[in-house]
Amino acid sequence: MAKDRIEMELGYRRCAGFMLANRDGLVFAAQRIDSQVLGTWQMPQGGIDPGESEREAALRELEEETGVTSDLVDIIAAMPEPVRYDLPDELVGQLWGGKYRGQEQHWFLGRFKGEDSDIDIAAHDPPEFSEWKWVVPDELPDLIVPFKREVYRRVVKEFRDLV
Structure with missing residues (x-):
């Protein structure tokens, strides 16, 4: 029961993602x-730094993780609302310094x-x-890992006709 209480008190890490x-x-x-055994794939994404907009964070993450600079991308759309996911129980308290129960992601299409x-x-160093x-x-x-699949379904549904 204490674990459930702790999870409820934890917030969501603000994050930006980019569908290229x-x-x-x-x-x-x-x-x-870090997950080659599981074959874990994803799109560029990461935390939003203090003072950074969601768009700035998405473009920064894109460049850090892929080397693709903003001059090589035309942003087409942004999801109107962020999407959230919860970490599996075994990962709560293990990632991001134990501060978050999951992520709230702002997605962009470029x-x-x-x-x-x-x-x-x-x-990126390290890659x-x-x-x-x-x-x-x-x-x-x-x-994608199972606990992020619903987020990816929503991102694909939102952007499918624009890709």
């Missing part, structure tokens, strides 16, 4: 370097104007991804 779409209607997905050679997943690929948007939820 290429000219062929495919979207960027990358395998997390069209990639560059070439595949402009993508550099080793741009967060071990490999990347372009995928059909509807495949994304199947690539």
